[in-house]
Amino acid sequence: MDKSDAVNVQTENVPVIDLNLTINENPVKLQVEPTARLVDILRDELQLTGTKISCGIGRCGACSVMIDGQLVNACLTMAYQADQTSITTIEGVSRDQEIDPIQKAFLEEGGFQCGYCTPGMVMAVKVLLEEVPVPTEEDIKMALSGNLCRCTGYGGIIRAVQRMAAENSEVR
Numbered sequence: 683m684d685k686s687d688a689v690n691v692q693t694e695n696v697p698v699i700d701l702n703l704t705i706n707e708n709p710v711k712l713q714v715e716p717t718a719r720l721v722d723i724l725r726d727e728l729q730l731t732g733t734k735i736s737c738g739i740g741r742c743g744a745c746s747v748m749i750d751g752q753l754v755n756a757c758l759t760m761a762y763q764a765d766q767t768s769i770t771t772i773e774g775v776s777r778d779q780e781i782d783p784i785q786k787a788f789l790e791e792g793g794f795q796c797g798y799c800t801p802g803m804v805m806a807v808k809v810l811l812e813e814v815p816v817p818t819e820e821d822i823k824m825a826l827s828g829n830l831c832r833c834t835g836y837g838g839i840i841r842a843v844q845r846m847a848a849e850n851s852e853v854r
Contacts, residue, residue, distance in 0.1 A: 701761050705730070706774025714761045721745045721756035723764075724771060732772035732801045736830075743829030746802035747771050753809040753828075772801035775808060784808055787845045792838035799831045807843050815850040817843065 701712045705728065714723060724730040724747070734744035738757050745756040748770040775782045784807050787793065794800040803826065810817055810825035817825065822843045831839065 699762060699765065701765050703764060703766075704768040706769070706771060716760065716762040718761045719757055720747070720759040720761065720764050720769075723761060724756060724769075730771050730773050734798055734801060736798065741830070742799070743802040743806060744799055746805040746829065748805060748809060751809070751812070753806055755828075770805075770808075772804060775804060782808070783849070784811070784842070784846060787842040788839070791842040791845055793834065793842035794838070795831075795833035799829060799833075802829050803831065803839055807846070810843070811846055811850065816847050819844070822847075 696715055698713045699716045701710075701714050701723075703710045703712075705724075710728065712723065712727060714727070721733055721735055724733050725735070733747055733756055735757060736742045736744035740755040740758040743755065746753055747756045748754070749759070749764060749767045751768075775785065781789075782804070784804050788800060788804065793803070806825055806829050810821065814821050814825075819840065822840055826836070826839065826843075
């Protein structure tokens, strides 16, 4: 095809929506394409890079965040689905500049190696412990089944969650 055969393709304006969110307890208003992925909005528009992109198809859990208290894959969530919701990312897990007890347990029990999966794992554990404060090993494995770790073999991760479960049972 030479230049005389080229077709002039004019791109239409891409529609945008007003996106109103609460992210890590802070109100956020953006204009984005309705089908923009939440993970891209978090990372590219808001510089919340703790939420990782790995598989991009919802199989690894590295992009896990909480939307209205439910664990979701941000790579599969479109902007229009997140409008008017409350989102917690790994950056919002810690309060007052101190690490969350789950993060501390991961550190002390060797629950991470390269750290790439850690944000998603911590988010999954946070949701688990909110729903089941003293989970069984089966509960833990089920809660982490949507999160892949290629480094640790899960031993340290499971020990970290069991430690949190033991601490929760002492409080009861």
